[in-house]
Amino acid sequence: MYSTAYLDLPPLETAGGEVRLPGSKSISNRVLLLAALSEGTTEVHDLLASDDTRVMLDGLRAIGCAVDESGGSTVRITGLGRSAPRSPAKLFLGNAGTAMRPLTAALTLLGGEFELSGVPRMHERPIGDLVDALRQLGCRIDYLGNEGFPPLRIAHADGLPPLALQAPIRVRGDVSSQFLTALLMALPLVAQTQDVVIEVVGELISKPYIHITLALLARFGIDVRHEQWQRFTIPAGSRYRSPGSIHVEADASSASYFIALGALAAPASNHNGIKILGVGLDSIQGDIRFVEAARAMGAQITGGPNWLRIERGAWPLKAIDLDCNHIPDAAMTLAAMALYAEGTTVLRNIASWRVKETDRLAAMAIELRKLGATVDEGADFLRVTPPADAAAWRAASIHTYDDHRVAMCFSLAAFNPARLPVRIEDPKCVAKTFPQYFEALFSVAQTAVRHIPVLCIDGPTASGKGTLAAAVAERLGYGLLDSGVLYRATALAATRAGLAISPGNEGAIADLARTLPVRFEGGSIWLGDSDVSEAIRTEEAGMNASSVSALPAVRQALVALQHGFQRLPGLVADGRDMGTVIFPAAPLKVYLTASAACRAERRYKQLISKGISANIDDLRADLEARDARDQSRAVAPLKPAQDALVLDNSLLTIDEAVSQVIAWWQERQPFAPGAQG
Numbered sequence: 001m002y003s004t005a006y007l008d009l010p011p012l013e014t015a016g017g018e019v020r021l022p023g024s025k026s027i028s029n030r031v032l033l034l035a036a037l038s039e040g041t042t043e044v045h046d047l048l049a050s051d052d053t054r055v056m057l058d059g060l061r062a063i064g065c066a067v068d069e070s071g072g073s074t075v076r077i078t079g080l081g082r083s084a085p086r087s088p089a090k091l092f093l094g095n096a097g098t099a100m101r102p103l104t105a106a107l108t109l110l111g112g113e114f115e116l117s118g119v120p121r122m123h124e125r126p127i128g129d130l131v132d133a134l135r136q137l138g139c140r141i142d143y144l145g146n147e148g149f150p151p152l153r154i155a156h157a158d159g160l161p162p163l164a165l166q167a168p169i170r171v172r173g174d175v176s177s178q179f180l181t182a183l184l185m186a187l188p189l190v191a192q193t194q195d196v197v198i199e200v201v202g203e204l205i206s207k208p209y210i211h212i213t214l215a216l217l218a219r220f221g222i223d224v225r226h227e228q229w230q231r232f233t234i235p236a237g238s239r240y241r242s243p244g245s246i247h248v249e250a251d252a253s254s255a256s257y258f259i260a261l262g263a264l265a266a267p268a269s270n271h272n273g274i275k276i277l278g279v280g281l282d283s284i285q286g287d288i289r290f291v292e293a294a295r296a297m298g299a300q301i302t303g304g305p306n307w308l309r310i311e312r313g314a315w316p317l318k319a320i321d322l323d324c325n326h327i328p329d330a331a332m333t334l335a336a337m338a339l340y341a342e343g344t345t346v347l348r349n350i351a352s353w354r355v356k357e358t359d360r361l362a363a364m365a366i367e368l369r370k371l372g373a374t375v376d377e378g379a380d381f382l383r384v385t386p387p388a389d390a391a392a393w394r395a396a397s398i399h400t401y402d403d404h405r406v407a408m409c410f411s412l413a414a415f416n417p418a419r420l421p422v423r424i425e426d427p428k429c430v431a432k433t434f435p436q437y438f439e440a441l442f443s444v445a446q447t448a449v450r451h452i453p454v455l456c457i458d459g460p461t462a463s464g465k466g467t468l469a470a471a472v473a474e475r476l477g478y479g480l481l482d483s484g485v486l487y488r489a490t491a492l493a494a495t496r497a498g499l500a501i502s503p504g505n506e507g508a509i510a511d512l513a514r515t516l517p518v519r520f521e522g523g524s525i526w527l528g529d530s531d532v533s534e535a536i537r538t539e540e541a542g543m544n545a546s547s548v549s550a551l552p553a554v555r556q557a558l559v560a561l562q563h564g565f566q567r568l569p570g571l572v573a574d575g576r577d578m579g580t581v582i583f584p585a586a587p588l589k590v591y592l593t594a595s596a597a598c599r600a601e602r603r604y605k606q607l608i609s610k611g612i613s614a615n616i617d618d619l620r621a622d623l624e625a626r627d628a629r630d631q632s633r634a635v636a637p638l639k640p641a642q643d644a645l646v647l648d649n650s651l652l653t654i655d656e657a658v659s660q661v662i663a664w665w666q667e668r669q670p671f672a673p674g675a676q677g
């Protein structure tokens with residue numbers, strides 16, 4: 001996940017390949033609760049790992065369910081079956097409506113004393129209609145804050161009171177379908193001896209979500225009958241039974257971004273478009289109908305039970321005029337696709353966008369305009385006309401309003417014909433449903449290497465390059481190339497192969513370097529099967545690296561390996577010749593220096609802190625010798641690139657050096673403050 005303040009997406013050109021999407025949030029949390037209410041153990045495969053499923057899992061543990069998360073995306077839940085939940089218990093449910101509402105209903109009918117709370121925003125999300133329905137039955141629920149909102153207490157310490165189950169239970173269906181879902185999942189607990197009937201008051205909204213609930217209830221042994229979506233009957237004798245194992249469908253709303261991608265990106269050679277794994281045309285999720293809308297805009301979509309394939313069809317895309325009531329979440333993606341359509345796209349009946357994570361209607365209008373689109377925002381519609389031509393596109397910094405869907409939608413703007421980058425602010429907001437969204441995007445999107453930014457940091461030993469490069473890479477969400485490691489590893493490989501590091505062995509060492517089995521894994525550096533993270537860091541290894549790096553054939557042999565690090569979304573490269581030889585076109589080259597005395601002292605402290613004894617005078621002599629060799633070698637000598645900015649950090653803290661480099665980087669971005677069009 002990218003936890004940076006912003007993520008700059010380079011201009012993207014093509015797309016192709018396979019992507020496996022995370023499990024649906026709606027399905028994940030329903031399945032977890034149903035498994036917890038069932039008898040027996042359920043293996044839940046492909047569970048979404050997200051903030052909202054996390055609070056549900058923690059909640060289930062708190063009430064005494066056995067939850068085994070040791071299997072990665074497969075979680076084993078041993079349900080309560082006939083045993084009572086652990087009580088009293090306090091459950092913190094974050095901002096997860098899919099946990100708060102159903103757990104309130106289920107815990108009420110299980111009996112016991114529970115307190116349910118969440119983040120401040122959760123305490124502004126209504127729950128009164130559900131509580132009213134449960135109180136009709138005779139249940140005791142108290143509001144601990146504002147009437148009608150969490151936090152709340154279920155006060156059944158003395159067990160479940162007698163319930164009034166004869167009359168139909170009435171619940172409003174026109175505010176949120178989650179209240180009905182909550183009752184549908186909880187009432188089977190008390191339907192042992194009689195039918196239990198729920199009557200919906202008002203027109204039921206979001207029927208597709210109720211469809212998901214019913215489909216999953218059936219998997220857990222409960223067959224609910226319904227008449228026109230207004231009257232639901234849970235038959236007498238209902239009892240939850242674990243299906244043993246269940247796969248969570250991938251999220252159909254998340255699929256919309258990749259469906260759009262396949263439709264709007266130029267196809268990558270040697271791929272047949274985008275293949276999405278985990279959700280298919282027969283999905284139980286309402287948002288699968290996004291497929292129809294995408295087809296209307298020109299996408300070619302085929303699919304099977306658990307997969308979809310998307311290829312670009314009509315190009316440019318065709319503008320549409322669509323009532324989006326049936327796909328409220330996925331419809332936002334259509335607004336992003338509209339940027340690539342010929343003509344004006346109108347999305348209608350989307351007033352519900354205003355009461356989601358943010359006012360999505362306003363947010364989409366504001367951000368689309370930043371890109372150069374013409375947008376009319378109505379009370380319940382959006383009319384989007386794309387920028388007239390490539391020159392009319394703007395490089396924008398997209399504000400994301402803590403709304404995962406805004407962030408994901410606007411990533412699609414990186415395919416703009418003007419080849420402008422797009423800045424996504426607060427990219428970690430995607431964690432709500434798709435923590436690895438950008439990683440997934442980069443795994444199927446491609447661009448010309450020249451579009452992938454590289455920031456070079458060269459300089460003499462112990463100037464702080466490695467420290468600075470790592471910090472800058474972290475701030476930008478970019479990859480890191482510590483090129484010194486490659487010379488250190490080559491020297492070590494040569495020594496281990498019994499080759500003296502001398503010009504006589506240049507060819508043999510270069511051969512080793514060309515196929516160097518070096519890997520960076522979880523903070524460690526591997527040479528073949530051996531973890532060499534420590535071995536390459538000794539001063540001797542550094543001197544050997546310096547010697548090996550003076551051999552021209554070795555330097556040449558390592559070029560391709562280094563170029564391979566230039567991957568999406570960008571790279572920070574640290575070394576001696578990053579700016580001069582390896583990445584000469586890099587938009588920012590920093591030449592980092594510090595006085596010899598200062599560098600010797602830093603290296604001294606660094607070694608001592610690692611428990612390695614050192615002598616400061618020897619260190620200084622060594623580093624001066626290394627500087628001299630690096631600067632005087634015939635090939636790629638250490639020197640600032642012509643267009644490098646020199647930074648002497650002798651008197652700077654690490655943070656000050658990082659801030660300076662980030663400031664230089666920002667100055668070069670088209671959407672830096674003041675440079676926004």
Ligand SMILES: Nc1ncnc2c1ncn2[C@@H]1O[C@H](COP(=O)(O)OP(=O)(O)O)[C@@H](O)[C@H]1O
Binds near residue numbers: 605653
């Ligand atoms: N601006 C700075 N001020 C003080 N110490 C620094 C600064 N930059 C780096 N250091 C310290 O100097 C030591 C050497 O830095 P390192 O990044 O390993 O250098 P290089 O990669 O250039 O050889 C580290 O212990 C680091 O914490």
Ligand SMILES: Nc1ccn([C@@H]2O[C@H](COP(=O)(O)OP(=O)(O)O)[C@@H](O)[C@H]2O)c(=O)n1
Binds near residue numbers: 485488547578
């Ligand atoms: N791009 C690079 C990186 C390192 N090197 C050499 O490899 C040695 C080890 O690199 P390093 O970056 O780990 O060294 P320090 O800066 O930590 O001393 C340096 O002394 C350089 O001689 C190089 O020649 N070119």
